[in-house]
Amino acid sequence: MNILIYGIAGTMGKIVYNTLKNHSNCNGACGVDKYAKQEEFDIPVYQNVNDVKETIDCVIDFSVKAALPDILTYCKKNKVPCVLCTTGYSNDEIGMIEEASKEIAIFRSGNMSVGVNALVKLVKEATKLLGMASDIEIIEQHHNKKVDAPSGTAIMLADAVKSEMDGLEIVNGRQGICGKRTKNEIGMHAVRGGTIVGKHEVMFIMNNEVVTLKHESENKGIFAEGAIRAAEYLVNQPAGLYNMQDMLF
Ligand SMILES: NC(=O)c1ccc[n+]([C@@H]2O[C@H](COP(=O)([O-])OP(=O)(O)OC[C@H]3O[C@@H](n4cnc5c(N)ncnc54)[C@H](O)[C@@H]3O)[C@@H](O)[C@H]2O)c1
Known part of the structure; x- marks a missing residue:
């Protein structure tokens, strides 16, 4: 599975990037980050999601809430599911996520552990x-x-x-x-x-x-592991809104 890591230059994005290096089913295909430096990564990194050239199976997002419209537009346009791990969404933004989930599979959890x-x-x-x-x-x-x-x-x-x-x-x-x-x-x-x-x-x-x-939580690796597990689960689901309770219990 090809994963696009949204917010790749951030604390969590880097942990997802490193975790995916040793993963059997998933690999980090590229990253998006407004402030990323290409030399820090050995996969393509873009400042704008519209420049992504790779074929993506799932987006994992640990970025900022302001990135939400770009993420949803990209995912809807390319019919790509996405795992939204960013927190702090307003009610309007949660409404945007619910609306988009009528077209694509979206996984959202305030805590991926x-x-x-x-x-x-x-x-x-x-x-x-x-x-x-x-x-x-x-x-x-x-x-x-x-x-x-x-x-x-x-x-x-x-x-x-x-x-x-x-x-x-x-x-x-x-x-x-x-x-x-x-x-x-x-x-x-x-x-x-x-x-x-x-x-x-x-x-x-x-x-x-x-x-x-x-x-x-003893370290942040648990959130990256959970997000990758969510991506593996999500690619087999129809359009809709999913969370950790759906996946685990
Ligand atoms: N759901 C969970 O389990 C979980 C766990 C940890 C963190 N989080 C959440 O994940 C988010 C990121 O956390 P972090 O600690 O990695 O933060 P961070 O500040 O270290 O990283 C955020 C990254 O997003 C990038 N960014 C900023 N604006 C952007 C834009 N418009 N487009 C693309 N990239 C942009 C920044 O350059 C930065 O690299 C936060 O909302 C945090 O609360 C969720």
């Missing part, structure tokens, strides 16, 4: 068991270069809670005289610092006892 997606499933179960008796708070921690908050993963976890309990709203951080906590809040807290790869905790806080579900 198997462990985090298992956590999502566990959070749904815990919400069924404990949600009504609990105040639910989510704490996420990331490195000091992350540009969006809360993390895509924290939003996935909040969505998992919401899928099992009606009437909940996310409250981001708390400041000043914010009033007593109500039962219909999911508190969301973002810690930023150093080189933390990613930690997520979902706390079910009851009277006199707390259940905490936690995941910790």
Whole structure:
């Protein structure tokens, strides 16, 4: 399978590039990055996706949300599926993705790791068991270069809670005289610092006892492995929108 690595010069793009060098089914056919230097890569790298000459089986994107229109236009024009790993999309951008998925297969997940997606499933179960008796708070921690908050993963976890309990709203951080906590809040807290790869905790806080579900990423290779596995899955799917839960469970 020929993979186009979108955002190849970034932290994750380079990990995907290196991971694909030793992969049995997939290879990095080319990369796209607004700021890439060709001499850093031994595959063709383009600044504009419209210049890509290779035949591509799937796009793996770890870039920026501003690149979304170009990615979707390229994929629709060439009937190429794409794995969107970039986070921080607005509701309008999510609408664009949903619209495009009527024509092409699109895989989107705020977290490509198997462990985090298992956590999502566990959070749904815990919400069924404990949600009504609990105040639910989510704490996420990331490195000091992350540009969006809360993390895509924290939003996935909040969505998992919401899928099992009606009437909940996310409250981001708390400041000043914010009033007593109500039962219909999911508190969301973002810690930023150093080189933390990613930690997520979902706390079910009851009277006199707390259940905490936690995941910790030790290195970013897990996201690249997950994205490549998603590409292998996606090329066999019809047009539609897919996520890690569809692939794993
Ligand atoms: N889903 C997941 O599991 C997961 C895991 C890690 C990171 N991410 C997300 O992936 C994205 C990239 O993360 P990163 O740490 O590699 O960031 P990064 O800043 O290191 O890399 C982004 C790359 O995109 C390039 N770029 C910027 N504008 C572009 C454009 N218009 N067209 C093409 N390329 C462009 C930049 O030059 C850069 O090389 C972020 O949104 C991050 O949150 C998702």
